[in-house]
Amino acid sequence: MIIETERLILRELTEHDFEALYAILGDAEVMQYYPDVFDEEKVRTWINNNIERYQIFSFGLWAVVLKETGELIGDCGLTMQVIDGKIKPEIGYHIRKNMQKKGYGSEASKAVRDWAFTYTPFNILYSYMKFTNVGSYRTAISTGMKLIDEFPDEVNEFTKVYAITREEWMDLKK
Template sequence: MEKKMIETERLILREMTEQDFDALFAVLGDPEVMQHYPNVFDETKVREWIHRNIERYEIFSFGLWAVVLKETGELIGDCGLTMQQIGGNIKPEIGYHIRKDMQRKGYGTEAAKAVIDWAFTNTPFQILYSYMKHTNAGSYRTAISAGMKLVEEFPDKVNGITKVYAITREEWIALKKESILCSVETQSQL
């Protein structure tokens, strides 16, 4: 049984299952989507990816979740919270992969914002990170759109140069207050 974790205006984020293989392979096996990774995922790596996230749910109660269109039920990628080694330290990281034909529609940002909200509501983390290869403009635009700021750049063997974006709990709270104020102002103008 699928466990729904997060619901947004257009998306449902839920735990991955083995039945998600074909849809995830369409994302992680796509050379364009994975161009900033060391390798495109083959079938074995996609199966390992699903199993690793299922283990994460059991250990941490979070991981990368399947991103599903609410309207159609179609899986279009993944997004979630994982513990990653960033610059030599293990840090909570927001990661995301969206199928090529679904990119540039705001789904990555919508999912990332929802995961940030979930993480600050359900974990004690005081700061969340997102890291990527310096050439991955789509990924860092998503991080910025989700409220993150560039906090570090460093050379590494895998990415050449890695960019690290972050948002603190205090910054998230300020963004939430600002969003509520904007919503109230809009309502009063109607």
């Protein structure tokens, strides 16, 4: 499965993506809002979990690749996450530090949003993040999401939840 945007290709992750993904998920700055930075084993598990998701759900986190160079600069996709005790479809993303603030996260997230509303039955999509992760919620807002909930939790101290409904997405397309 491949999604193309103006500057990006989103494709399934493979074991061959380990080095590039480790450079992202193993970066303390990129992962500052996670409980910890990923070691090699966690990155391999991350890749394998997504490969399994593709087989079960037909979606997961996909490699974000620059069209111009073929370079993997992050991951973005749709996963099923527990958000405030309920399983919900979530758009998640990680972009390599030197590629942030160039619109790649928003471009990839919008492509995933469009794919999800076109090819899945979900009527609402979510993104959730630690309350201090300004870049992440700016990306969520750029995809048309609105803040719908905030709650305390053990992992993020305080979590913000953004969402967009199918109806809101349809209005964006007009």
